[in-house]
Amino acid sequence: MxxxxxxxxxxxxxxxxxxxxxxxxxxxxxxxxxxxxxxxxxxxxxxxxxxxxxxxxxxxxxxxxxxxxxxxxxxxxxxxxxxxxxxxxxxxxxxxxxxxxxxxxxxxxxxxxxxxxxDHSRVLPGYRHQIVVLDQAIGDEALLRERLALVLGARIHSATVSELDLVNDKTIVEVRYEAARQPGQTRFAEHSPFEAPQPLHLTDPAAARAS
Structure with missing residues (x-):
């Protein structure tokens, strides 16, 4: 039984x-x-x-x-x-x-x-892990972390370089990070040497001629 x-x-x-x-x-x-x-x-x-x-x-x-x-x-x-x-x-x-x-x-x-x-979605919801390919060969760890923080808009916990290609100017890195909790919120360094992308402003041609 x-x-x-x-x-x-x-x-x-x-x-x-x-x-x-x-x-x-x-x-x-x-x-x-x-x-x-x-x-x-x-x-x-x-x-x-x-x-x-x-x-x-x-x-x-x-x-x-x-x-x-x-x-x-x-x-x-x-x-x-x-x-x-x-x-x-x-x-x-x-x-x-x-x-x-x-x-x-x-x-x-x-x-x-x-x-x-x-496996619940509320357990460490912001933690991520992924492979990132950067279009620049970055050997300095501090600069690499700043660049990853800028690209991912997140707090970087660890970054392990898998490939540093100086010929083709490419870096492949395995990243573990904590994503920003609010949309648009970033956590990269304030004095990063990498410039954040600027918003694109579109102008109406008719309005521009009228002015």
């Missing part, structure tokens, strides 16, 4: 994880299918092996093998990796089970709660 409850709990949990959390926030259908299939597959294998004395070891081995295969197939973002391991963990916990029924149910609820809070 407990195994039926755990299977039902896992199906509810993976449905919430996939559709209520991941798909609603990130809209990537192929990974949603992957999460569902992987979870149910791990659940089926772990449930079939639950009567064996080596159930836990085989379950963890399956967890590792599937993780390596999946992570080597395509490049995943860090939040997608977190959802992927959460889907695997839900299936493994439900399949292996535990004598006190409340323990696996509590662990599954804990995983959902952590993913709900950790």
């Amino acid at each position: 407990n195994i039926l409850i755990l299977i039902a709990a896992d199906l509810v949990a993976i449905t919430l994880l996939t559709f209520a959390l991941y798909l609603r926030r990130h809209r990537r259908r192929d990974l949603a299918v992957s999460y569902l299939g992987m979870n149910v597959g791990v659940l089926a294998v772990a449930t079939a092996l639950s009567g064996s004395t080596a159930a836990v070891g085989l379950g963890l081995g399956l967890f590792g093998v599937l993780s390596i295969i999946r992570l080597r197939s395509t490049e995943l973002a860090q939040h997608e990796v977190a959802y992927y391991f959460s889907a695997l963990a839900l299936g493994l916990i439900a399949g292996v089970g535990s004598d006190p029924l409340w323990l696996p149910l509590l662990l599954m609820g804990l995983i959902l709660t952590v993913m709900f809070v950790g």
Whole structure:
């Protein structure tokens, strides 16, 4: 009877994880299918092996093998990796089970709660990470940070140069920054050597001739 409850709990949990959390926030259908299939597959294998004395070891081995295969197939973002391991963990916990029924149910609820809070849009909403290509070779770190702050209109936390091309006058840099909270708000240095772009003023030709 407990195994039926755990299977039902896992199906509810993976449905919430996939559709209520991941798909609603990130809209990537192929990974949603992957999460569902992987979870149910791990659940089926772990449930079939639950009567064996080596159930836990085989379950963890399956967890590792599937993780390596999946992570080597395509490049995943860090939040997608977190959802992927959460889907695997839900299936493994439900399949292996535990004598006190409340323990696996509590662990599954804990995983959902952590993913709900950790991937919420209100948690560090202004923090960003991206690769920026500048049309100028900048070797000085202080000048580079000022230029990035001017371009991104943000507070720069770290800037790691991936490529400094002196021939083609180009800099490729990996930037972690905090975006401005209000539209149009910038946080670059006041005395930056780089000039901010000036607004373009359009003049009506007829009005100009009349004046």
